[in-house]
Amino acid sequence: MNTRKGALPIVDRPLSKGRNEVSLSAFAFLFSELVQYSQTQVSTVTELEHRLEEIGRRVGEKVLELLCFREKASRREIRLLGMLSFIHTTVWKCLFGKAAESLERGTDNEDEYMISDRELLVNRFISVPRDMGQLNCGAYVSGVVKGILNSAGFPAQVSAHYVAVEGQSRPRTTILMKFTDEVMEREHRLGS
Amino acid sequence: MSIFSLYIVNKSGGLIFQKDFADIARLNTNDALMQASIWHSLHAISSQISPLNGCTGIEMLETSTFSLHCFQALTGTKFFVTCAPRTTGVESLLRTIYEMYSDYVLKNPFYEMEMPIRCAAFDLQLVVAIKGMA
Numbered sequence: 651m652n653t654r655k656g657a658l659p660i661v662d663r664p665l666s667k668g669r670n671e672v673s674l675s676a677f678a679f680l681f682s683e684l685v686q687y688s689q690t691q692v693s694t695v696t697e698l699e700h701r702l703e704e705i706g707r708r709v710g711e712k713v714l715e716l717l718c719f720r721e722k723a724s725r726r727e728i729r730l731l732g733m734l735s736f737i738h739t740t741v742w743k744c745l746f747g748k749a750a751e752s753l754e755r756g757t758d759n760e761d762e763y764m765i766s767d768r769e770l771l772v773n774r775f776i777s778v779p780r781d782m783g784q785l786n787c788g789a790y791v792s793g794v795v796k797g798i799l800n801s802a803g804f805p806a807q808v809s810a811h812y813v814a815v816e817g818q819s820r821p822r823t824t825i826l827m828k829f830t831d832e833v834m835e836r837e838h839r840l841g842s
Numbered sequence: 843m844s845i846f847s848l849y850i851v852n853k854s855g856g857l858i859f860q861k862d863f864a865d866i867a868r869l870n871t872n873d874a875l876m877q878a879s880i881w882h883s884l885h886a887i888s889s890q891i892s893p894l895n896g897c898t899g900i901e902m903l904e905t906s907t908f909s910l911h912c913f914q915a916l917t918g919t920k921f922f923v924t925c926a927p928r929t930t931g932v933e934s935l936l937r938t939i940y941e942m943y944s945d946y947v948l949k950n951p952f953y954e955m956e957m958p959i960r961c962a963a964f965d966l967q968l969v970v971a972i973k974g975m976a
Binding site for chain 2: 684689778820
């Protein structure tokens with residue numbers, strides 16, 4: 651075992667808080683390569699989004715474990731609104747440095763919720779060419795959210811959409827979450 | 843507006859981006875391509891014939907009707923703007939444009955190196971920067 655004199659063995663040392671700041675440029679280049687690599691493996695835009703979502707899902711599962719331990723002293727969220735505000739503030743702050751802009755409930759359906767941001771960090775430097783259609787690289791972020799929700803026991807369909815806003819040249823991005831029936835039933839049963 | 847147009851030339855001398863900001867400067871595509879290649883060759887020749895060592899090429903060309911400022915990055919990509927004579931702040935504008943290029947073009951996964959630049963985000967930022975100059 652390689653230990654300095656007087657230092658505890660590695661499993662007994664306290665877990666560090668971790669570095670909060672990472673170079674934006676480094677992340678942007680890495681993400682750009684991620685997208686380019688995924689493009690070589692797929693043939694359609696939908697498949698590319700699925701791939702990015704899959705990568706994000708794995709990140710989400712791990713982020714949930716990490717943040718529950720660090721931020722909430724291992725308390726589990728069992729109510730839907732609690733989980734949503736956890737994602738909206740804590741997860742966004744950990745991943746992107748600030749809380750998301752808004753959390754809304756879908757007007758048409760009871761089981762749809764939306765988190766919106768003026769511009770997702772991952773999309774900041776990306777301009778999608780016209781022949782790529784409706785591709786949104788925010789599919790990566792919707793994958794992260796999906797991983798978190800699925801691991802926490804709130805299975806849902808998550809997707810990222812551009813919503814045009816007047817007065818702004820770049821459209822807002824909305825992460826749409828559609829929860830399954832069992833989640834909504836459970837919520838009703840637990841009482842609201 | 844005192845900035846007439848912006849050209850970006852890749853390291854092999856091909857024009858990858860061109861934008862006109864004033865009506866008097868509008869060239870058609872062929873002329874723009876020729877202008878870019880001529881400037882690329884002039885720039886290369888100037889560093890060879892310079893009497894001093896360590897010359898990296900022409901940085902500014904001043905005529906009675908316009909000035910041309912050029913910035914060459916370490917990779918060989920050249921950014922040059924034509925503007926009204928005696929305009930100030932063009933050097934810092936070129937640095938800003940270089941920064942925006944490295945952000946909105948190079949970090950775009952859909953951009954291939956040395957190809958013409960077609961990035962909406964880059965165009966938007968450019969318009970903001972040029973407006974800030976005027």
